[in-house]
Every structure is written in C-alpha cells, then in structure tokens.
Amino acid sequence: xxxxxxxxxxxxxxxxxxFEFHQAVEEVxxxxxxxxxxxxxxxxxxxxxxxxxxxxxxxxxVPWLDDKGEVQVNRGFRVQFNNAIGPYKGGLRFHPSVNLxxxxxxxxxxxxxxxxxxxxxxxxKGGSDFDPKGKSDNEVMRFCQSFMxxxxxxxxxxxxxxxxxxxxxxxxxxxxxxxxxxxxxxxTGVLTGKGLPYGGSLIxxxxxxxxxVYFAAExxxxxxxxxxxxxxxxxxxxxxxxxxxxxxxxxxxxVISLCDSSSTIIDEKGxxxxxxxxxxxxxxxxxxxxxxxxxxxxxxxxYVGESIWDVIKNQGVxxxxxxxxxxxxxxxxxHAEALMKNGCVCISEGANMPSTPEAIKIYQEYYAxxxxxxxxNAGGVATSGLExxxxxxxxxxxxxEVDARLREIMKNIHKTCIQASExxxxxxxxxxxxxxxxxxxxxNAMLAYGVV
Numbered sequence: 001x002x003x004x005x006x007x008x009x010x011x012x013x014x015x016x017x018x019f020e021f022h023q024a025v026e027e028v029x030x031x032x033x034x035x036x037x038x039x040x041x042x043x044x045x046x047x048x049x050x051x052x053x054x055x056x057x058x059x060x061x062v063p064w065l066d067d068k069g070e071v072q073v074n075r076g077f078r079v080q081f082n083n084a085i086g087p088y089k090g091g092l093r094f095h096p097s098v099n100l101x102x103x104x105x106x107x108x109x110x111x112x113x114x115x116x117x118x119x120x121x122x123x124x125k126g127g128s129d130f131d132p133k134g135k136s137d138n139e140v141m142r143f144c145q146s147f148m149x150x151x152x153x154x155x156x157x158x159x160x161x162x163x164x165x166x167x168x169x170x171x172x173x174x175x176x177x178x179x180x181x182x183x184x185x186x187x188t189g190v191l192t193g194k195g196l197p198y199g200g201s202l203i204x205x206x207x208x209x210x211x212x213v214y215f216a217a218e219x220x221x222x223x224x225x226x227x228x229x230x231x232x233x234x235x236x237x238x239x240x241x242x243x244x245x246x247x248x249x250x251x252x253x254x255v256i257s258l259c260d261s262s263s264t265i266i267d268e269k270g271x272x273x274x275x276x277x278x279x280x281x282x283x284x285x286x287x288x289x290x291x292x293x294x295x296x297x298x299x300x301x302x303y304v305g306e307s308i309w310d311v312i313k314n315q316g317v318x319x320x321x322x323x324x325x326x327x328x329x330x331x332x333x334x335h336a337e338a339l340m341k342n343g344c345v346c347i348s349e350g351a352n353m354p355s356t357p358e359a360i361k362i363y364q365e366y367y368a369x370x371x372x373x374x375x376x377n378a379g380g381v382a383t384s385g386l387e388x389x390x391x392x393x394x395x396x397x398x399x400x401e402v403d404a405r406l407r408e409i410m411k412n413i414h415k416t417c418i419q420a421s422e423x424x425x426x427x428x429x430x431x432x433x434x435x436x437x438x439x440x441x442x443x444n445a446m447l448a449y450g451v452v
C-alpha cells in the first residue's frame with residue numbers, strides 16, 4: 001500500500017460517516033501521488049498524514065429566542081484546519097445540512113484554494129444547522145448574536161477571519177460583525193464580506209461569480225474560444241450565481257438557467273441584465289423563490305422539483321459552458337454524460353465540489369475543460385484577502401482597481417495550475433495542477449516549522 005493510500009484508508013477508519021470529507025481527501029491526495037517521489041522529505045515528516053487532520057474543531061450550543069418568545073437551539077461549528085501560510089480563512093454556512101463532516105470537507109478544500117491565491121491565508125470553515133429561510137430579520141439577528149457570543153473568543157484579524165457562505169450574506173455578516181465589535185470594543189478586520197460603510201471592499205459580493213467566469217475565460221482561451229455567442233448554464237440563484245450571470249453577459253455569453261432548492265427555470269431567450277436585476281431583488285431583498293421568475297417572464301419554463309442538470313438531461317438542453325454555483329455533488333455521472341453529449345466544452349465550478357468523482361471522470365474522458373472549485377471559485381476568498389489588506393492599511397481601493405487585481409489573480413491561478421500539471425506529467429489536467437500547486441506551498445511551510 002502506498003503512503004497516500006494508507007492516509008486515505010486511515011481517514012475513512014477514523015471518521016467513517018464523513019462521506020463528503022472522504023471524497024475531498026481522496027480527490028486531493030490521489031492527485032498528490034507524484035509528489036511523494038519528488039519530495040521524500042514530505043513522506044519522512046508525515047506531511048500527508050498531518051495535512052488531513054484539522055488543527056482544532058470547535059462545536060458549541062447556539063440558543064436564541066424566536067419571535068414568539070420561544071427558545072430555539074442550534075449547533076455551531078468552526079473547523080480551523082491549517083494556518084501554515086496565514087491566519088485561518090474561510091466562510092460560515094447557515095443551512096440545515098451543516099454537520100462536522102461537511103465543514104471538514106470545506107475547510108480542507110479551503111487550504112489549497114487559499115494557497116492558490118498566493119495571499120497569506122490558511123484554511124478554515126464554520127457555520128450552523130440554523131436555516132435563515134423563513135426567519136424574520138429580528139430572528140436572524142438574535143441567532144447571529146448568540147452564535148457570535150461563542151465564536152468571538154476563537155477569531156481575530158491575525159487569528160481567524162470568517163466570511164459568508166451559503167445562508168450567510170450581507171445581512172448576516174452585518175449582525176455578526178456588529179456584535180463582535182460590541183463585545184470586543186474593537187473595530188478590526190475580523191470578518192470579510194462586510195458592507196462598504198464599515199470596512200467592506202468593492203467587488204467582494206461579486207468576486208466569486210466574477211472569478212469563476214474569469215477562470216472559465218482563461219480555460220476557453222487555451223482552445224482559441226471565448227464567451228461570445230456561447231450558451232451558458234448556471235445553477236443556483238444566490239450571490240455566486242447572480243454575479244456569474246452578470247459577468248457572462250458582459251463577456252457576450254447568454255445564460256439560460258438558474259435554480260433554487262425547489263425548482264429550476266430555463267429561459268432560452270437569455271437572462272439579460274434587466275432580468276438579472278430582477279433576480280437579485282427577488283432573492284436578496286424579497287427572499288422569494290426562483291419559480292416567481294417564470295411568473296414574470298413568459299419566455300421562461302419552470303421545472304418544479306428538478307435540478308438544472310436534471311432538466312438538461314431530460315429535455316436535451318444544449319449548452320456550451322456549465323457554471324455549477326449551487327452546492328456540493330449537484331452534478332452526478334449521468335448529468336455529466338448528458339452535458340457532454342449536449343455540446344458542453346467547459347465546466348467551471350463556482351460552488352465547492354459540485355461534481356461527483358464519476359462526473360469528473362466523464363469530463364476528463366471527453367477532454368472537456370474542467371476547472372475544479374478550489375481554483376475556479378477562489379476569486380471570493382482572494383477578494384476577501386484584498387479586503388483584509390485594505391482593513392489593515394485603513395484604505396479603500398476603487399472598484400476598477402479591485403476588479404483588475406481579481407482578474408490578475410484568476411489569471412495567475414490558471415497559469416499556476418497549467419504549470420504544475422505540466423511539471424508533474426499531467427498537462428492540461430486542472431485537478432492535478434490545482435491540488436499540487438496549492439499543496440506544495442503549504443507543505444513547505446509545514447516542513448519549515450518542524451513537528452507542530
């Protein structure tokens with residue numbers, strides 16, 4: 001048994017029910033096998049064994065009062081996975097599906113994603129099984145304040161800097177930061193994704209979606225292609241999906257789909273800027289369902305209870321580019337097969353691990369351009385890093401400057417992935433390139449520190 005196989009087997013034995021974490025570990029470590037021969041020092045220092053174990057895992061009770069005055073109790077988490085190259089950095093997710101295994105998978109992925117940005121940030125993730133859907137602003141505020149009453153003692157501008165994720169947008173970040181500031185009497189850059197009036201960065205809300213599209217554009221360019229005239233499928237309808245639509249429109253593409261947990265809409269005429277603005281108001285302000293889009297626009301068809309990838313498969317919808325921006329494992333093998341047969345040439349992941357291992361294998365069999373999440377959606381955390389820099393310097397950069405820095409970072413991530421894939425004998429394999437490039441920087445730092 002190889003060193004890598006042994007590590008994977010041990011992870012499965014130690015945490016038998018954490019399937020998403022197993023999947024993430026296996027996907028990363030399998031592609032790291034070539035590094036064991038080139039870097040025997042990593043094997044000797046047991047870097048592979050150490051990098052799959054979090055520095056610490058925090059679990060805590062979050063009691064709060066609903067609008068009826070009744071006590072509700074949720075569970076809070078923070079997984080501080082690795083801070084070898086900088087303070088822990090990673091989002092908070094509020095969703096009923098949140099558990100320790102999912103947060104470990106997200107935190108593990110975050111290590112390599114943050115490393116790829118070249119900014120000094122470690123990997124972490126956190127959240128709660130609290131569901132903000134259907135809750136009033138006051139209920140969300142009371143929950144966030146209770147959550148921060150415990151989390152505050154474990155975070156700091158040079159220790160751990162959380163951000164938003166699924167279920168945690170500008171409203172939640174505002175409540176969390178306001179309470180942190182109150183109980184610590186300290187106005188510091190301890191959270192990113194803040195509002196502009198209190199330390200946020202221009203382009204931060206847009207960054208993950210924009211970055212995902214920028215990465216796709218870099219991949220397309222390797223084959224002499226661009227977004228002009230391309231039909232694009234986007235999943236999700238939250239922050240990442242909304243700004244992915246906006247940027248595709250800017251680059252001349254046509255987005256035909258969005259979805260949420262209850263339904264999918266397909267608009268063959270395209271979700272133009274006016275329709276995109278409607279979606280932003282519907283989801284961010286009115287907190288409505290995407291099915292309402294079909295009520296407003298007669299050009300759209302609504303498919304209740306089906307994902308975008310189900311609809312593409314069942315209806316034979318033709319797309320050139322797929323941008324999965326919803327959640328983990330949303331594209332399964334049969335979906336990937338349908339995408340390939342329906343003309344898709346490029347998949348750029350705006351979500352974390354949205355493709356199953358079977359789906360990834362199919363992309364590669366068809367020689368599709370495939371940008372894994374840790375590379376393709378790194379724009380969000382990269383701009384969070386830029387927000388941290390602005391907070392530290394007490395400066396605020398212009399929209400143009402932040403966007404230019406974001407685009408340059410995504411270009412550099414693409415270049416780094418390509419170079420690493422060539423160096424390790426897997427030319428054009430973005431999975432291998434992203435994993436190895438992200439790993440080497442962290443592994444060398446861990447080696448330098450000795451056994452800690």
